[in-house]
Amino acid sequence: MTSKTVVGLMSGSSLDGIDLCCVHFYESEKQLKYRWIKGHTFPISQPLKEALKKASEEDKKHGSSLDQRFSQFALECLKSFLKKLDEKVDLISSHGHTVNHEPENGITVQIGDGAYWAKELNIPVVFDFRSEDVALGGQGAPLVPIGDTTLFREYEYCLNLGGISNISYRDDDRVIAYDISMCNTPLNELAQRLGKEYDKSGSIAESGQFISDLFHELNDLDYFQLTAPKSLDKAWYFSKMQPLFDSRPYSIADLLNTTCEHIGYQIAKAINATNSNSKLSKVLVTGGGAYNTYLISSIEKYLDPNFKLLTPEPYLIEYKEAIIFALMGWLKIHSRINVLSSVTGATKDTSAGKIASI
Structure with a gap:
C-alpha cells in the first residue's frame, strides 16, 4: 500500500534547530499528494550547537562522539514529537546534520544514527541520502528538487x-x-x-x-x-x-x-x-x-x-525541507527515484538512502 504517514527530520546549516514534521502521503489521479499533520522545531542546546559549528576532523565521521550526542538529542526530539501525534507513523525519514561535505573529494557525512532510532522507536528509518550520489560523481546536493x-x-x-x-x-x-x-x-x-x-x-x-x-x-x-x-x-x-x-x-x-x-x-x-x-x-x-x-x-x-x-x-515556509525529506523516504521504500542526476551531476538518477528496518 502506497499510502503512508511519515515523519521527516531536518537539521540545516543555520542551526536553528531540528525540524520535525508529520505528513500523510497518498496517490490520487496518478499524482502523489500529501496531507499536512503537524510540525515542531526543537531548539539545539548552545553546547551542542557550538560543537556542530566547530566539528573537528575526528567529529566528521559516523560513530564519532558528536554523532552519538546528536543522535541521542534527535532521539529525544523524536520521542517527544511522536507523543503529540494521534496517528500511527509508518516511517521516519532523516536528513541528519551535515558535518562534512566535500563532493569534489568524494566525501559527504551527515550524522544521525538511523539504525539506533529504528531500534529505540520500533519504526523503520530511512537516512543517508547523499552518499550514493557523491559516490557516483555527483554533488550530493541539492536534494529538494x-x-x-x-x-x-x-x-x-x-x-x-x-x-x-x-x-x-x-x-x-x-x-x-x-x-x-x-x-x-x-x-x-x-x-x-x-x-x-x-x-x-x-x-x-x-x-x-x-x-x-x-x-x-x-x-x-x-x-x-x-x-x-x-x-x-x-x-x-x-x-x-x-x-x-x-x-x-x-x-x-x-x-x-x-x-x-x-x-x-x-x-x-x-x-x-x-x-x-x-x-x-x-x-x-x-x-x-x-x-x-x-x-x-x-x-x-x-x-x-x-x-x-x-x-x-x-x-510550508518553516517545514518544506522536512516535508521533502519525508517524501524522499517514501520514495525510497517504494524503490522510486528520489535524487536527480540532472541537478547533482551524478552519472545516473538514484533511489538513495539506507533503510534501517525493525
Whole structure:
C-alpha cells in the first residue's frame, strides 16, 4: 500500500534547530499528494550547537562522539514529537546534520544514527541520502528538487532561503537546481555578534549602510563564476565570506545591509538568467529567510518584473525541507527515484538512502 504517514527530520546549516514534521502521503489521479499533520522545531542546546559549528576532523565521521550526542538529542526530539501525534507513523525519514561535505573529494557525512532510532522507536528509518550520489560523481546536493517537481508543480520556481539559498525549476524536460549563495548562515552569525539569535525581519540590516567595495568583493568570489551543478556548505562561509567581513572594522549593521544586498543580487541574477515560459512566473519562497522582509525587498530590487515572489502558509515556509525529506523516504521504500542526476551531476538518477528496518 502506497499510502503512508511519515515523519521527516531536518537539521540545516543555520542551526536553528531540528525540524520535525508529520505528513500523510497518498496517490490520487496518478499524482502523489500529501496531507499536512503537524510540525515542531526543537531548539539545539548552545553546547551542542557550538560543537556542530566547530566539528573537528575526528567529529566528521559516523560513530564519532558528536554523532552519538546528536543522535541521542534527535532521539529525544523524536520521542517527544511522536507523543503529540494521534496517528500511527509508518516511517521516519532523516536528513541528519551535515558535518562534512566535500563532493569534489568524494566525501559527504551527515550524522544521525538511523539504525539506533529504528531500534529505540520500533519504526523503520530511512537516512543517508547523499552518499550514493557523491559516490557516483555527483554533488550530493541539492536534494529538494524531487519534492519541488513532485509536490509543488503549480510554481515555476522554488526558492529556499535557509542557511544556504537554493533554487529549482524546470527547463523544458530537465530539472535545474543548485545552491545560489549563503543566506541565513552569515546573517545569523553577524546578528549573534550583537547578542541576538537572528536579525528579526532584517531590521538591523535595514538600519545599516551599503558598503559598495564589500558588495563587489562578495560578488567576485569564485563560486559565483561557476555554472551548475554546484553546491555550498558552511565551511565555505568561514573560509571565503567571513575573512572579507573581518578584513576591515565594519559595523555589524553595515555588514548585514551589504550581505542582504549581495544575497538579493545573486538570487535575482540566477532567476533573471533563466528562460521563463510564462508572462508572469511564480516563485515559491520558503525557509526562515522568507520572514526577513529586508532580504525579500533586496531580492525584489534586482528581480525582473515578470517574476513574482510568493510566500505560502507558515507551515510550508518553516517545514518544506522536512516535508521533502519525508517524501524522499517514501520514495525510497517504494524503490522510486528520489535524487536527480540532472541537478547533482551524478552519472545516473538514484533511489538513495539506507533503510534501517525493525
